[in-house]
Amino acid sequence: MTEAGATPDEPEEDDAPALPDDPAAVEAVREALVDWYEADHRSFPWRETEDPYEILVSEVMSQQTQLDRVVEAWHDFLDEWPTVADLAAADRADVVGFWTSHSLGYNNRAKYLHEAAGQVVDGAVEGVEAGAFPRTPEGLQELMGVGPYTANAVASFAFNEGDAVVDTNVKRVLHRAFDTPDDDAAFERVAAALMPAGESRVWNNAIMELGGVACGKAPRCDEAGCPWREWCHAYATNDFTAPDVPTQPEFEGSRRQMRGRVVRTLQEADELALDRLGPKVRVDYTPDGEYGRAWLRDLLSDLADDGLVELEDREGDTVARLRR
Structure with a gap:
């Protein structure tokens, strides 16, 4: 879709997305999505x-x-x-x-x-x-x-004063529906072009709902009654590839899990020295081992830097407590 005010000698982008050129078609795209969302959507209390x-x-x-x-x-x-x-x-x-x-x-x-x-x-x-x-x-x-x-x-x-939202689900929708290149600037440009002026509340809810309900990693176009099938590039070509979705690192045994264990333990115990805290965080804690005092001090230093834990040197030992 050519931007308003473009001049004939203005270069076109080689990988321009396949948005409808007709302003009436763009308006139809908008209305179809909002009507679909308002007719039936997942109920979450923060939407009320x-x-x-x-x-x-x-x-x-x-x-x-x-x-x-x-x-x-x-x-x-x-x-x-x-x-x-x-x-x-x-x-x-x-x-x-x-x-x-x-x-x-x-x-x-x-x-x-x-x-x-x-x-x-x-x-x-x-x-x-x-x-x-x-x-x-x-x-x-x-x-x-x-x-x-x-x-x-x-x-x-x-x-109702936001810009067009661009999250993982929205990127997937825009990539499939309008062949938007896997590029943050392109996603932001297309998202902004589609959102009706002054309608960020309903629009952002609607397009995120579309990505979460109809256009997930495994698309449910017909089953979910996707309102964009008429214009969708992926639906027309049967090519439902989408940008890679980042995966969360393994939680079990992760530093994030250990940090959580430290906080929970100190919440119950008020304060603990390293060798009393360590075994409650990892069953394989040994003072001089791979998961020992040096490892635990490093973990606690991170928590202290984040303002969550206080450390005190006391009689040659380190004592940890939650920051109050």
């Missing part, structure tokens, strides 16, 4: 709210956890800390402990979410009053741990 705090919690939780599993954790978290002020006033160790007990992935995310809450309550973002969230992706990125994707999601779903 426009509270930026509740939406931020859901976005941070879902970064590494399946959405069906996030629902219970999300409800439990908001029962514990119903408002951003409640979270800001909470003990960080309690927030980290909640994250660990609900298997929500990297504990850093709990730490950053807690710090972001403090920034909101304190009015730390320039031009935004204390207790209020920034409304734009740029402003939301000023909050601790909030990257471009999360900022855009919160701006979209809370304030």
Whole structure:
């Protein structure tokens, strides 16, 4: 689709995606997707709210956890800390402990979410009053741990002021439907061209739903009633290849798993010296072995750098405790 205002001598891209050239067809593509989404979509509680705090919690939780599993954790978290002020006033160790007990992935995310809450309550973002969230992706990125994707999601779903979202599912959809090259700039360009102006809330929900329900790794075009079959390059050619999807590293035995064990153990034991902590983290811990004091000190140093653990040298030994 040629951009508005293009001049005849403007070079065309060799790998331009196969978007419809007719503006009426582009509008039909948009309407088909929104109608499909609004007729029937998966029900998640964060889709029923426009509270930026509740939406931020859901976005941070879902970064590494399946959405069906996030629902219970999300409800439990908001029962514990119903408002951003409640979270800001909470003990960080309690927030980290909640994250660990609900298997929500990297504990850093709990730490950053807690710090972001403090920034909101304190009015730390320039031009935004204390207790209020920034409304734009740029402003939301000023909050601790909030990257471009999360900022855009919160701006979209809370304030309807986001840009076109581009995540793994959306890339898969755009690659298959419009033969979009596997290139971040191309994906962003096509996503922006498709999204109706001022409709980021419904549009981003709809296109992510399409990727999650109809256009997954194994496509379900007819079964899910994909609304883009009429225009879809993959459906027409029966070529459903898509960009590679990054895989998560093995969790069992990983550094991430060991970090979680340290936090859980210290949450229960208050403080422990290395040789008492080590066997509770790894059954094969031996002070001078491969998984011994040096390995455990390195792990604890990482946690200390992240602000989760405090270390104290005491009578020739190192004692660890959760940071309060």
